[in-house]
Amino acid sequence: MELLSTNVCFDGEHRRYRHHSAALDCDMEFAVYLPPAALGTNAHPVPALYWLSGLTCTDQNFMQKAGAQKKAARLGMALVCPDTSPRGLNLPGEHDSYDFGSGAGFYVNATRQPWAPHYRMYDYVVKELPQLVEGHLPVTEDRSISGHSMGGHGALIAALKNPGRYKSVSAFAPVANPSECPWGQKAFSGYLGDDRRAWEEWDATLLIPTARERLPLLVDQGTADEFLDTQLNPDALADACEKAHHHINLRMHRGYDHSYFFIASFIDEHLEHHADALGLK
Numbered sequence: 001m002e003l004l005s006t007n008v009c010f011d012g013e014h015r016r017y018r019h020h021s022a023a024l025d026c027d028m029e030f031a032v033y034l035p036p037a038a039l040g041t042n043a044h045p046v047p048a049l050y051w052l053s054g055l056t057c058t059d060q061n062f063m064q065k066a067g068a069q070k071k072a073a074r075l076g077m078a079l080v081c082p083d084t085s086p087r088g089l090n091l092p093g094e095h096d097s098y099d100f101g102s103g104a105g106f107y108v109n110a111t112r113q114p115w116a117p118h119y120r121m122y123d124y125v126v127k128e129l130p131q132l133v134e135g136h137l138p139v140t141e142d143r144s145i146s147g148h149s150m151g152g153h154g155a156l157i158a159a160l161k162n163p164g165r166y167k168s169v170s171a172f173a174p175v176a177n178p179s180e181c182p183w184g185q186k187a188f189s190g191y192l193g194d195d196r197r198a199w200e201e202w203d204a205t206l207l208i209p210t211a212r213e214r215l216p217l218l219v220d221q222g223t224a225d226e227f228l229d230t231q232l233n234p235d236a237l238a239d240a241c242e243k244a245h246h247h248i249n250l251r252m253h254r255g256y257d258h259s260y261f262f263i264a265s266f267i268d269e270h271l272e273h274h275a276d277a278l279g280l281k
């Protein structure tokens, strides 16, 4: 791993790294926040919250806009932010739209060409990145996962598909049922093909009935979110949970939109939720 930059923040450190990803077959950058407990004298490895960002984001949107570091410093929690797609490839059409290709990997493993050799963001965020972080940084194997929009959905499927891998999961305004919305249909048909049966293992709402682990789902959604009616469909997820007797705490917040102002308003509560599960309180 090549260290690109460091910033002291609430007595911890925000760091950016570059590394070669075997899963994606390209160089990737990611950010990590290490709380003071993981640094200096009496330092010890700390649990981590993996944050998956949404369309158009890099590792930096969350780190610079969510304001999560103060609470993470106090709780002794690392924050790990990957990028949202492979980078530097210039595949045909990769940069043509904001909701497919670069910045829009959707945290699936693509099976269609030309995406399949590189667009394996699921393997990257679930397996390769944690292994790298836990092998090189003072971070334990106790993990939780959260994210926003495309990344909120990524967090849900990462947890639902991997019983025992995460201590807790949460999401802000997730694309809750991607098989049934334009963002999801574009991504899934492009990365996975047009056979909708191949989509089922990548759709959180469709995974709920067969979930083998019942981590409580904390989902926050703004009522003034500009994508609520067309893309997000939290009710589909809530209905699936109700039918399957799967716990969900879906909180509707009047007047909040889809932006990082919304995330910043509730990120501390999500960190508290994860800290409980990670044994940090």
Ligand SMILES: N[C@@H](CCC(=O)N[C@@H](CSC=O)C(=O)NCC(=O)O)C(=O)O
Residues within 6 Å of the ligand: 053, 054, 055, 056, 057, 061, 065, 098, 148, 149, 150, 151, 258, 259, 260
């Ligand atoms: N048309 C918009 C869409 C981009 C957008 O709103 N991205 C969100 C995530 S949406 C779902 O995954 C985001 O997090 N943007 C970055 C930010 O810092 O706010 C556009 O291209 O502007």
